[in-house]
Amino acid sequence: MPKLGMQPIRRDALIKATIEQIGEKGTTDVTVAQIARAAGMSSALAHHYFGSKSDILVEAMRQILRTYGDLVRGALVQAQTPHERVQAIIFASFAQPNFDRTHVVAWMNFYVLANVEPRAARLLRVYQRRLRSNLAAHLRPLSGARAMDVAKRLAALIDGLYLYHSLRAEAPNGARAAEHVNAALRAELALCAS
Amino acid sequence: MPKLGMQPIRRDALIKATIEQIGEKGTTDVTVAQIARAAGMSSALAHHYFGSKSDILVEAMRQILRTYGDLVRGALVQAQTPHERVQAIIFASFAQPNFDRTHVVAWMNFYVLANVEPRAARLLRVYQRRLRSNLAAHLRPLSGARAMDVAKRLAALIDGLYLYHSLRAEAPNGARAAEHVNAALRAELALCAS
Amino acid sequence: MPKLGMQPIRRDALIKATIEQIGEKGTTDVTVAQIARAAGMSSALAHHYFGSKSDILVEAMRQILRTYGDLVRGALVQAQTPHERVQAIIFASFAQPNFDRTHVVAWMNFYVLANVEPRAARLLRVYQRRLRSNLAAHLRPLSGARAMDVAKRLAALIDGLYLYHSLRAEAPNGARAAEHVNAALRAELALCAS
Amino acid sequence: MPKLGMQPIRRDALIKATIEQIGEKGTTDVTVAQIARAAGMSSALAHHYFGSKSDILVEAMRQILRTYGDLVRGALVQAQTPHERVQAIIFASFAQPNFDRTHVVAWMNFYVLANVEPRAARLLRVYQRRLRSNLAAHLRPLSGARAMDVAKRLAALIDGLYLYHSLRAEAPNGARAAEHVNAALRAELALCAS
DNA sequence: AATGAATGAGGATTCATTCAT
DNA sequence: GATGAATGAATCCTCATTCAT
Numbered sequence A, B, C, D: 001m002p003k004l005g006m007q008p009i010r011r012d013a014l015i016k017a018t019i020e021q022i023g024e025k026g027t028t029d030v031t032v033a034q035i036a037r038a039a040g041m042s043s044a045l046a047h048h049y050f051g052s053k054s055d056i057l058v059e060a061m062r063q064i065l066r067t068y069g070d071l072v073r074g075a076l077v078q079a080q081t082p083h084e085r086v087q088a089i090i091f092a093s094f095a096q097p098n099f100d101r102t103h104v105v106a107w108m109n110f111y112v113l114a115n116v117e118p119r120a121a122r123l124l125r126v127y128q129r130r131l132r133s134n135l136a137a138h139l140r141p142l143s144g145a146r147a148m149d150v151a152k153r154l155a156a157l158i159d160g161l162y163l164y165h166s167l168r169a170e171a172p173n174g175a176r177a178a179e180h181v182n183a184a185l186r187a188e189l190a191l192c193a194s
Numbered sequence E: 001a002a003t004g005a006a007t008g009a010g011g012a013t014t015c016a017t018t019c020a021t
Numbered sequence F: 001g002a003t004g005a006a007t008g009a010a011t012c013c014t015c016a017t018t019c020a021t
Helices: A006-025 A032-038 A043-049 A053-078 A082-093 A101-113 A118-167 A174-193 B006-025 B032-038 B043-049 B053-078 B082-093 B101-113 B118-167 B174-193 C006-025 C032-038 C043-049 C053-078 C082-093 C101-113 C118-167 C174-193 D006-025 D032-038 D043-049 D053-078 D082-093 D101-113 D118-167 D174-193
Strands: none
Touching: A006 A032, A006 A043, A006 A053, A006 A101, A032 A043, A032 A053, A053 A082, A053 A101, A053 A118, A082 A118, A082 A174, A101 A118, A101 B101, A101 B118, A118 A174, A118 B101, A118 B118, A118 B174, A174 B118, A174 B174, B006 B032, B006 B043, B006 B053, B006 B101, B032 B043, B032 B053, B053 B082, B053 B101, B053 B118, B082 B118, B082 B174, B101 B118, B118 B174, C006 C032, C006 C043, C006 C053, C006 C101, C032 C043, C032 C053, C053 C082, C053 C101, C053 C118, C082 C118, C082 C174, C101 C118, C101 D101, C101 D118, C118 C174, C118 D101, C118 D118, C118 D174, C174 D118, C174 D174, D006 D032, D006 D043, D006 D053, D006 D101, D032 D043, D032 D053, D053 D082, D053 D101, D053 D118, D082 D118, D082 D174, D101 D118, D118 D174
8 A cells, every 4th residue: 555755654664663773783783574564565675765774764863852952942042041051961962762771772883884884984073063062162161161070971971871871781870960961060160160 | 724723713712803994984784794804714614613693793792891991900909999989980981992983883883782782781780780880889998879960970970072073084082081080079079078 | 547558658668668677777687666767657457468577578579570681671672782781781781770788788699598598599490590581682692502501600700890899888880880790791701713 | 535635626626516506596796615615625615715705705816817827828829910810809709608698697797896895896997908918909900099098999899798698598609709890890990901 | 523415495686577557 | 648656576695613633
């Protein structure tokens, strides 16, 4: 029962299935056939809608980053003070649907994929740069010249917490993770103030 | 003419080659044949000395962790005060030969491998636990009840910096990375003191 | 808005596109989708108007042979003497639009296709028989009993020149090719006369 | 029961099987698996000893050309006069083992392959150039300035006869084919003499 | 101790073809 | 009349692994 306009539907289904499969199996070595089956179609169709497995993976990354970007933007509009803005970014970094086992594992896989797939590397570098500059911009009123250094540490801490949770069997606790970053933030700001 | 006691020599060569190849190619998908060739032997011999590719990878991880453990231990014996001990651990975390591109990339690959190979997961969990408890033990005199939380953050920050540098093309700067963790440490301790 | 009588138009477009694509890519391994796209339609429609890829290929051959037959017939009506008639056939064999790179390459591909597709083999055998008997018929007044043998050689020479030019990058020179066959003809006839 | 020095044996077997399979099935679309099976090994081994299917095909061509070259050289050493030398080349062109159905069909397939595989094109161009210049060199004492033109025609005639026989079901008759070329040669030379 | 030989299993990708709309 | 949707089947190629020597 083929309908028209399947393309976006199929692509979305494939991207979703890709993230899930990578999260579930823990590796980008999941088969295109596995992904396609999980998305309810043949592997041939997956190749039809994306050019290659690499394309699928890259689009899955892009999708996660898009979701994350939306989350951050959404949180920022509600924030009033610089401090709230920094916290908004931190909270968004550990918010659903990105901070569950599946996405965390997929995310770490993408970091490794970046060693092999230049587009993945580019996406991650953009993400890193944005996160750092975003944090630094809002930190400046709070920590002045140290803003960028603090931003780098907070960003690394965030990614480190992702890495940590990719090893844990339990569902990651976003609130606790965010609280850790917040604590680090408080410490850094206190030091600045003194 | 086969010499006696080749076993440890061959195994060492293979482990070294494994780390180098993973670091160079950026993925654990390097072939056993590639590794063996880099180690100057046939892939059949690699299988002879290790049972399987997984075994080789796990031993390569173990080797990195052993080196790291030695580094930490060596630094600790020279440290006098609790504060020095914490710093010793931090410095060791970014010391050669572990903190170069090759090892950083291999390290991240092992994190992902852990999703698929239980022994890799076990090794990494042991590493994480030790790092945390090690840091916490020496932090306790400095930050009291908050010691474990601070330790968790420092550990995550360390791994986050590894993750960050796995994406960079340049050789990672260990001194700068260590200084970042030190700055975070200072901030945390200052907050405790107040 | 579908027009009436699209069938012949579509079929012609497909046949034309088939020859062009085979000539361009150099192989019958061109995709039905490629051919259809070049003909400005979907591959499904191509299958609608022809039953299968094989059908398309066979019809493309038939088309080339039809064009060639028309060329020969057209040239023959203007020829007066037996000698002129033989030359008419020769010239027609290297006339446009059949003797350009595209058609030459397609033609050679059809020879190979004949090993796999019986209809292609039949078409080519008919072509060969006609060419030979055609030449022989007009040669008889000139070379008597040797006519059929001479015809066979001229026919083989013609096809050999096609084969030769299928390898050349430049546009084939029909006049020069025809002149070669003419020279052979002169030689054969001179020998007969003596 | 693996022995040493299998490489040349396997390669020869594969090349032989390749020619046979192409000759039998009539197309280069024969599977690597088919070829390998016909050569008594797995397709993986075929890929091990040659890099790719293309490599196998190119080597098969090279082998045919080598055989042909040897045939020609062997015939030439026994020839005394220029006329005998030309005839030696002609006879060698239709001698066993190259002029049987299998090789004729394979040969035509290689002509088509040349449109897609540059190495095949190069090999064929070398073959054509050598055949022409070889013929022309020995024709010069006999036909003077016309030597190269005559050589071109004889060469084209030879290939045309191959093409012709690739369509026939029966085993090609080398003697008769050679006689055709000889007749053409006689005619050309007679014309020169007059 | 060491390796060339060998393969089974698997995976990405392509494509002719069919079908519902 | 026309096409997007969909797939089964096939093909090339890779690789970990085993084995006889």
